[in-house]
Amino acid sequence: MADTIIIPGEYRNLKQLEPARLHVDGKEYELPVVEGTEGERAIDITNLRKASGHVTLDAGYQNTGSCTSNITYIDGEKGILRYRGIPIEQLAERASFVETAYLLVHGKLPNRAEMRKFRNLLTQHSMIHEDMLTFFHGLPREAHPMAILSSMVNSLSIYYPEVASTGGEGNGEELDIAVARLISKVRTIAAFSYKKSIGEPFVYPTNYTYCANFLHMMFSSPIQKYKLNHVVIRALNLLLILHADHEQNCSTSTVRLVGSSKVNLYASICAGICALWGPLHGGANQKVIETLEYIRDNNIPVKKYIEMVKDKDKPQRLMGFGHRVYRNYDPRAKIIKKTCTEVLEHMKSDDPLLDIALELEEIALHDQYFIDRKLYPNVDFYSGIIYKAIGIPTNMFTVMFAIGRLPGWIAQWKEMHDSAPFKIGRPRQIYNGPLIRDYVPIDERE
Secondary structure (H helix, E strand, O other): OOEEOOOOHHHOOOEEEEEEEEEEOOEEEEEEEEEOOOOOEEEOOOOHHHHHOOOOOOHHHOOOOOOOOOOEEEEOOOOEEEEOOEEHHHHHHHOOHHHHHHHHHHOOOOOHHHHHHHHHHHHHOOOOOHHHHHHHHHOOOOOOHHHHHHHHHHHHHHHOHHHHOOOOOOOHHHHHHHHHHHHHHHHHHHHHHHHHHHOOOOOOOOOOOHHHHHHHHHHOOOOOOOOOOHHHHHHHHHHHHHOOOOOOOHHHHHHHHHHOOOOOHHHHHHHHHHHHOOOOOOOHHHHHHHHHHHHHHOOOOHHHHHHHHHOOOOOOOOOOEOOOOOOOOOHHHHHHHHHHHHHHHHOOOOOHHHHHHHHHHHHHHOOHHHHHOOOOEOOHHHHHHHHHHHOOOHHHHHHHHHHHHHHHHHHHHHHHHHOOOOOOOOOOOOOOOOOOOOOOOHHHOO
């Protein structure tokens, strides 16, 4: 007779299916099988070690569901992405980034009064504490903007200790203010980090909309005010929406894991920023630009570069193609391709990198090598070209990603703290080191 492994209480609200059966060491175990609202199925192994003494081994957590979530749904095979049930295509076409941020954090679209209050909070908390300027003045000019961003976000817990002490358990009003403060100040910190890198004086926020305010702080100066452009503002708004959340990726999982220790919101987000910095994650669009520039600067025919990519003995890679989740055309890439063309046309920018990108895409989409491997353009393929056209330097690309992803990180952090029972993250491992051995004094070591 099989031993039945009991499903934990936090998963009993999921649809329960016929259990799976595991045979190990001559015994049979019945493992609960649960199903989410979109038909995703999971074998629940929460109590497997307690029942059988075994754990599962899953390097990179490729087949591990670390949580249940109501925030984002992805179907990589069909190219579907939805925030709180709403298709990304609808949000990209009709919503603002601020509205999308509210949706992610609060679980619903705001009414007029809620939207007005949220916007007012963003405006009210757009300034950073004046004492923080001493941090900026003490940083070397060549400091990477992501290093500055992570450090400054973490330092917010110094200036706003009421959030630092709650660990996610503050009242609703406190949390609303903390959320607005973080979403608003991150663009100010980002713009200040850019001004620091080019040696220009900081430009303070004003009473503009979210994206317009960021562009103002980035590109205005004491002698010339940045001329706002509705096409650029809309493109930036779109890019931030497309990056706002993406399920349990590396940085989001980091925010949840760090936050599971009940550390404050700012420290958790700081950890997510650091995780995003890597070229395998948020730094991918920078790598796309570097690839396109390499092709241009070395005058390499696109077809020849494609052949170099297919040669396993050569180091060249086609950055911006393929995705860990999507096995179809990234739905965000379809949206952003059109916007890329619109921005370049409006700004009368004849960027040869776009021509190279379009030719790369055309060849790759019809090449059997890429078709067999389901390597389609992802959101990073065109986003870097748009940022470059707007005037944002390459080393700021990942910062832009972080600004967009911030509402998703906050929503995930909040959802985890609202869940019951609350559990600290603590993965297991399979030890593969030396067996027990005695300590040898240094004088006796050869």
